Amino acid sequence: MTWPPLRDELRGLEPYGAPQLDVPVQLNVNENPYGPSPECVADIARSVAEAASTLNRYPDREFVALREALARYLSKDTPHGITPAQVWAANGSNEVMLQLLQAYAGPGRVALSFAPTYSMYPEYARDTGTQWVVGHREEDFSLDLDHARALIEEHRPAVVLLPSPNNPTGTALPHDAIAGLCEAAADGLLVVDEAYGEFRRAGVPSALELLPEHRNLVVTRTMSKAFALAGARLGYLAADPALCDGIRVVRLPYHLSAVTQAVALAALRHERELLGKVDELRDERDALVGWLREQGHEVAESDANFVLFGRFRDRHAVWQGLLDRGVIVRETGPDGWLRVSVGTPDETKTFELALSQVTEEVA
Template sequence: MTSLDDLPLRDDLRGREPYGAPQLDVPYALNTNENPYPPSERLVKALGEAVMDVAGTLNRYPDRDAVALREDLAAFLNADTPGVGLTAARVWAANGSNEILQQILLAFGGPGRTALGFEPSYSMHPIITEVSGTRWIAARRDEDFGIDPARAVAAVAEHRPDIVFLTSPNNPTGTALPLETIEAVAGAAPGMVVVDEAYGEFRRAETPSALTLLDGHPRLIVTRTMSKAFAMAGTRLGYLAADPAVLDALLLVRLPYHLSAVTQAVARTALAHREELLGGVNALRRERDGLVAWLRGAGFEVADSDANFVLFGTFPDRRRVWENLLERGVLIREVGPPEWLRVTIGTPEEMAAFRTGLRQSRGGTAPHTPRPDSVGDIKESQ
């Protein structure tokens, strides 16, 4: 049979591994940062009716620019972050935030161009960057997983990247960035600055959104998703807010009719029921903060988190801990610096199972002080 080696694949793609977290059938799946609360029967009915409403028109192409959906998204962002005054002309949508990132790189990256990110961070940033033909430059986060503004500005000045990626809250650490850091980078960057806020709705009350910086920064882009807080991972809907000129650029690279009529209908229905869907966010925040306190009380190191997951450690053999938990039906993520693990915040039942499993699997795997060079040493995707 023909193998991949027999095909005329691009040389820069040879040897790569496809992205993906383990998909295993376990009682407690806490590895992909999904929202654990499914839609109610009332919302399921509303979603079904929305799909039925468009089903009779599926012989026609959808609204190419998803104008009504973008209006709804702008209204949500205005409510989420009062004062930003967004309109559909400043909001764009695509199939998940990863397609948003791909469109940004197609428009502003490419051969001969570079993108800079601060690791450990979302592993799809370098993957999409390099697949688009853009060169990836990895800078390091600080030991506490933050980003010192002066060091960030120095990295931008040294490399002069065409795109800078800032992730806040950061995946896999949960770390949020102060607005001062984002402003410093935006002021120094010669190209585009992308603030990935996929977990923005989970941020703590005192943590601001980069949406507040859009006015006055025409090269700033803030990306969001409906996969996490909205519990709509299966819908595949990501979006961004930016200057209208950014949308003009993305129109040059987007695929025709890239958002199906079904996707648009489901996403609009979810936005109309956002009070229900976002109702679990506060509960997840409380579970997260309680878990952070519990882990620290048990002697683990824990990164401060503004997301719906927690990075904790450190372990001389994290694979052993991961496998021990898996044997007990609890699947978490082996990701980030090599001595750390990440757990998604789930329901109270799921978190109780995680705590019990961690206590039972801890024998011989006591946390210890990490090596000085462990921060930023990324070996696995997230």
Template sequence: MTIPYRPALAGLEPYGAPQLDVPVTLNVNENPYSPSEEMIADIAAAVADASRTLNRYPDRDFTALRADLADYLAAESGVRLDPQQVWAANGSNEVMLHILLAFAGPGRTVMSFTPTYSMYVEYARDTFSQWETLPRKDDFSLDLDALPRELARVRPAVILLASPNNPTGTALSTHELTAVLEAARGNGPSDAAGSDCLVVIDEAYGEFRRDGVPSALELLADHDNLAVSRTMSKAFGAAGLRLGYLGAAQALIDQLRIVRLPYHLSAVTQAAARAALRHSTIQLAQIAALRDGRDMIVQRLHSLGLETAPTDANFVMFGTFPDRSEIFSRVLERGVLIREVGPAGWLRVSVGTPDENEAFFNALEEAMR
């Protein structure tokens, strides 16, 4: 062996949910509806126009796209950000990586609350950051009583929190968001005495939240240690576009500009994303139907005697099973792919079309016999 592999990566497998050729795929929380024909045509025209100048580098600060994203957030959440407060990258995965490159790293700790998104630990690993977790309570809410003590002990540079949480679907209340931000005061890393922890709220599924459930964007004006991540992959029906974005104080955004690779968003990506945003009203009209589908899935799972985690996302975590792998396999044998993820005994299903949801229940009921 002559290649100098990193010892920390020895024996590890790359992240990835199964991609199998089955009739119904409900395992990666995609929007089951394709973009509208109008949106497809607009993207095609925008990409063709951008292609005429592919011999030139794109706008490395993607100023027009940031302005469009700020307009979208104002319409969706009611929070108006200056475009300089918006950042974007190739999926929210790259946004998170930029955050840890800028604010974590060797000698610093990243903290989250389990169960949560399995990529977070990989972001920490890839940026040579320490990783620390606290368990959630039995209802998957945060243990706010333990939080101030644990933050004072760990002194994390960055706290990663998904709301709604993946894989549970649990959303954070205003009380929880405020409590985390208050506990973060003065408990930043020891090499930056007196600093606050940077609190990152990952709202990849934010558009699916129920009426009255807040977006953390509402707290940005009063907390310069808060960052709120979004994506166009889920509610927007643009997972293949790979466009994630972030709202935060401009001073925080300026640090991300330091660690990003040059011209990290291609001219084609910028053009396609801007065209997609022009059709946000039509794309987001699907949200009500997907919320209804989610609630129907919860009710039917309860009718089968199963538990579900409270969910504000486009998926449902359900169980519990003595052998979840057996149920997963039996459902898969019937042509439906769901996800074996989360605490022991639980499975997760994404909301599909009405026909896909019905196929899931047919498969599940047979698998449980």
């Protein structure tokens, strides 16, 4: 027998992960470049210290206070409001997605999405023994709804995964597309992944507004991006309470630590100041899109805190040239494209200068 006795379908695979390199300008993993304010940091420290005094006890398994706070926050994005019974949270939206597939997909069932899209989705399917089916997006990275409906009709997926804004393209889904696909996938779940939802442009609504009309709709969010809490690992969803109850069956005992709950609650108390940077990042994104287009690059429309741009004959050479100048971006998406996270104004200037130099050399 081959050692170690790994599952056959996992042999030879590399673990997921973007390069973690110590470079001056890190624009490859869509982090918020602005850390929590000193006031928020102090509140987190006090909250963690309080939680530390009870670490001999298990945390609140149902994280009631956190679900109440998240429901209040999400209710601002929908006239219908969100109740705590509709909210579930886990260690990052990655674990939220994995739990969804553990509960509602699995062997003999299908998960479906449309490429290019988030590279972890097929891994969730693989890890839960779910068949993975992927369709395609249009040249402008929008969805062809006829193609999407036909694929859903053919495969009858248990779960459809649709990020909005899409990663790595930044493309948002209109309400009519979400509603139509909810109806097409009525026998399963339609998961709208709004990890970057807070960065959407004015007038682009959240899928949360559609929850009362579609019991099979799930909307996921994260505190990693807009709340600048990538290191805290807190993701969450809003859905029909019955769907949340199903996840309870597969969740690990006490999966959210007392410390995680304390940190998330403290950050939510500082919502206004943390989200205040979102407007700045939107403006920085739009300016970056304009600059890239002025330089002759193709740029995907973005409602996120990153921009997909190209097309390069040798994108790896461009990526390496940027890295050599102290700037790391992400080599992802369709061939010929690169993705850059929105940073501070100084980071953006450094990126723009480096890209100008690299494209002159590579061209």
